[in-house]
Amino acid sequence: MTALLVLLGLTVVGSVLPAPVVALGPGPTFDTLGDVDGTPVVSAQGLPTYPTEGHLNMTTVGVTDGITTIRALGLWASGTHRLAPRSSLYPPGRSTDEVTAENQQEFDGSIANAEAAALNHLGLPTRVTVGALTDDSPSAGVLEVGDEIRGVGGAPVASVQALLDALGTARPGEPLELTVSRDGAAPREVTVTPAPHPEAPERAFLGITPATTPADGQRLSITLGDVGGPSAGLMFSLALVDKLTPGPLTGGRFVAGTGTINAEGDVGPISGIRFKMIKAQEVGAETFLVPAANCAEAAADAPDGLQLVRVGTLDEAVAALETLDAGGTPASCTE
Known part of the structure; x- marks a missing residue:
């Protein structure tokens, strides 16, 4: 009887008190070729634009905070989430608002880099x-x-x-x-x-x-609220390239991916790629663009049926999609 009461007590406590962890898992995904709340994610003014087809989805990692111990264990047992110390995302002495502001700053920086990389790739003034x-x-x-x-x-x-x-x-x-x-x-x-x-x-x-x-009289715009961090840079750049060049870059395919990007077009590694691949497959993606530095990790945990394409630069990503459209096989993470 005493053991049962203790178990009941622990269950009650575990279902009420927040655990000192966060759960990381598949987050929202957005088509960078589409609209969000009626506003195009990517647009251009003063430059010729062309119709697009298919999808170029950027992917995110979802963070579930303020969870109880029971809820944390449930998410962990689902196999689609991982638990991490809350302090790893929200260091002691820093407020949630401060961390959010830093993530937004990184996101703003990724937008600037994505625009620069696309302009440089296209050779525009x-x-x-x-x-x-x-x-x-x-x-x-x-x-x-x-x-x-x-x-x-x-x-x-x-x-x-x-x-x-x-x-x-x-x-x-x-x-x-x-x-x-x-x-x-x-x-x-x-x-x-x-x-x-x-x-x-x-x-x-x-x-x-x-x-x-x-150049003067021209403007690029990338708009996507409630998203932070730098990992959408590659997909933003690809969307700009697609809209500013004739012919659909995807060939009508559902392509998803991730990766930071700098102004020179180099694609950098990201975290949480497993969760991003899970979400990509859930929404119907056939192909997933993987930063070269994440290839080993991605190949070891890729969902069945999701084609992983290795990219190290924006030029390589564009070439890979063109290869797919021509019926060829681009560089893979399993090579």
């Missing part, structure tokens, strides 16, 4: 602009978001990397001359005095996030 200003930026009052940076110290800059290379020779406290154009006006010279970099005081810090943007 671009400009180097101020994408964002940090809090208490040394550039505040001199530069504004959207300003085009055409030169540093009298030397022209044609890409974000060229700007970063030029800034690499600057020194904290030494005034730096920039050539800037605002709202299409004639270029002018402005002076910014860099501060010491927060993480490396010997480096100059302007407090700006540079971005690659289309």
Whole structure:
């Protein structure tokens, strides 16, 4: 009788008190070629666009927080979820809002990189602009978001990397001359005095996030609310390439995938690929694009019937889809 009462007591406690864990599992998936709440996920203004077919779904990892011990055990036993210490996602001393804001910042950065990678892949004219200003930026009052940076110290800059290379020779406290154009006006010279970099005081810090943007009169837009993190970058870039080039890139197929991307088009690894593959198969995907660095993990746990395609760059991802459309076999994670 005593053992039964103890068991009942533990069951009651386990069904009420929150466990110090979160459950990770398949999260929402969105077609980057489609609309969400009536708004296109990806769009372009001032550039010719073309009809698309099929799907290019970005995938996410779902995080279930505030769960009881009983609920946590149930999710773990389902085989589709994994438990992780809550502190691994929400470190002590940091609020949920702070973590959410950081994830949103990463997502915004992935959008900027996705746009730059697509523009570079397509060989479209671009400009180097101020994408964002940090809090208490040394550039505040001199530069504004959207300003085009055409030169540093009298030397022209044609890409974000060229700007970063030029800034690499600057020194904290030494005034730096920039050539800037605002709202299409004639270029002018402005002076910014860099501060010491927060993480490396010997480096100059302007407090700006540079971005690659289309030429004047052109605009790319990526809109998707309630999603954080950088792992949708590859699929955003592919959607832009598809909409800005004739002929459907997917060949009408249901393609899903994941992967970070930088402005140069390099595809980086992500976490939770097992959960993303599960969700992709659930919604009907036939092909899943896998970052090269995640291939071994993906191949070891791939759902039956889901074709895994290995991609290391945006160029490789586009080529892989074109190979599929032509009836060929692209690089696989099982090779």
